[in-house]
Amino acid sequence: MALDAVTGLNSLGFPKPPEETRVVVAMSGGVDSSVVAAKLAQEGYDVVGVTLQLYDHGAALAKKGACCAGLDIHDARRVAEEMGFPHYVLDYENIFQDAVIDEFADSYLAGATPVPCIRCNERVKFKDLLETAKDLDADCMATGHYIQRKVGADGPELHSAADPNRDQSYFLFSTTAEQLKFLRFPLGHLASKAETRALAAQYGLPVADKPDSQDICFVPNGDYASVIEKLRPGAAEPGEIVDVEGRVLGRHDGVIHYTIGQRRGLGIGGLSEPLYVVKLDVDNHKVIVGPKEMLSTRVIPVREINWLGAGRLTDQPSYDISVRVRSTRPPREAILRPISDTEAEVELLTPEEGVSPGQACVFYENEGSRILGGGWIWRGN
Template sequence: MPRDSLPELNSLGFAKPPAETRVVVAMSGGVDSSVVAAQLHDEGYDVVGVTLQLYDHGAALAKKGACCAGRDIHDARRVAEERGFPHYVLDYENVFRDQVIDEFAESYLGGATPVPCIRCNERVKFRDLLETAKDLDADCMATGHYIRREVGAAGPELHSAADANRDQSYFLFSTTPEQLEYLRFPLGGLASKAETRALAARYGLGVADKPDSQDICFVPNGDYASVIEKLRPGAADPGEIVHADGRVLGTHRGVIHYTIGQRRGLGIGGLSEPLYVVKLDVEGRCVIVGPKEMLATRTVPVREINWLGDTPLAAGQEIAMAVKVRSTRPPSEAVLRPKGDGTAEVELLSPEEGVSPGQACVFYDPGTSRVLGGGWIWRGY
């Protein structure tokens, strides 16, 4: 068919009018997803808003203003009512506890530093909710994430957001190619959050000035330990703080209160050198501390790899790429060596400090914005 006779695609990539294109929008009640829903509705799409109740918003774990707590559900519903499209609230509390909260607790008790937001995207929003969207006969599902979906020669690709300060690619590395076919991210190309808020004001949304959520939705004020103690009573047993050279320096109030790389709040003042948490011995209930140079790591073992490259990974390859080992750090040069069983070794060309089991290692194509997937950091083979 000649190029000039090909059907014109709408803004979501479908060869039909927006009014004939149904899109489910995952609405958290925040400004980002509200703008996505309002904008698509304004463009004439058949929008259906869906909000997930992820936990009992009256329970002790929840906090005012947390994602998908009572206030957020109300805000999402109000946006849908004012704009005139249907909105549903789905009770995913049991799924969220089984698939996200319980693993978070077990990982933390095991001395890891988990990232439950990634598991929520992977196991709840982009799996169960995505299937619900298909059951509603939606052509696609849109979210308010700051990331870009671009169609390349081999199909849809995942790319970092245009605004590096808002980029959420670290939290979406486990998005599969099949999911990427169905997902849309309308905000990924915006230059700043200010543009999003300006759009919210233009559409007259009551959430235009709503503050961004800063913490994990079920962790009040970032206090992980208090949540773990509620979920696993007795988990905060005290033990010894031990220097890497074997000296006992003091006692701690439970391994769950400490993370790799932590310096403040150790309660072992009066020493001549600054000390950092370099290891957590969960079975021995010991917090091991040492000088900063002990945190430097060049070799990072990863598993559960999700690969988004155009050609499959194979054991024995050495692939130059950029990687992020924490969400707050820029990508750094590395070499990926796949093992062929869903695991790999990542060699950092420059040592990184505070690399912790339970965090993600996300892969990027060097010199471009493309996300090539990633894996979970663990203790070794």
């Protein structure tokens, strides 16, 4: 592939031919990252595939549908062999345990609803793996994430994917401006996942029809509680289900089995109105339930903010933005009021239900696709 006639840059933004541009591709073994690696290899880039072994390989071999498991390592290697570029497997098990799994367990036990995929991107893939890519003399690192990197007046910017159904911006808000200089996201401009699968078929990849991974990689079938019990034996202490006045309505087998906003499976039938989990009192082993209106939140405290907007976060007293408080919900209009460079208060113009400590609050431009950063929700109602 020749350089762009106008800019003099190759498709990854460098002023040199693809064959002189080394790119490390983070390969999970799934169709998205496989297509990225194959596409860049076919365009003539010096591709190096890297797959991370994130948890026990023996246990992983028996489990399909989770990223970076044993079968996925095998699939990534097959793609590399098919396309003719080197592939390495790096043992990141200890790093992953320390940086992601332990915090996940502790956060969950503290009554939060953690999002380990964000921490994995932040602390493992875009930190340790990114440094490894630099050690391999790579010019950049590419991933199969559905998000766009665009170069603006002040440097690289993060933008939502062209396909809103595949957009992964919620999981990538903590990407720093410095990391963004080195990262590339070749799939972010595609209109649909069907296009990705069509490319996989075009390249003859063995993973072209592989199903998407649905679960958190170390949480089989979405069963958080059983994973927590293995990680922290004795964590599921029984206790009382109480209403907001403190009246005992029932018993439970452990706070870890409940999440904010939950209605089903409470085991407290026969009431005049439906009740929802509105708070988890971990210290006293109590699940507190109340009416649906108690789930409504207008003001959200946010900390550990990664700011990707112009200047410093504290340059303005407030910002009119949109925010997303869960990956499955659309952005809502809000006012962002900085307290410091890493802490702020977010006021939702329309109250949101089920806002939970441990979730991310991601900031977006009101008009446009740019991600302005985000932070972590750290207090509930």
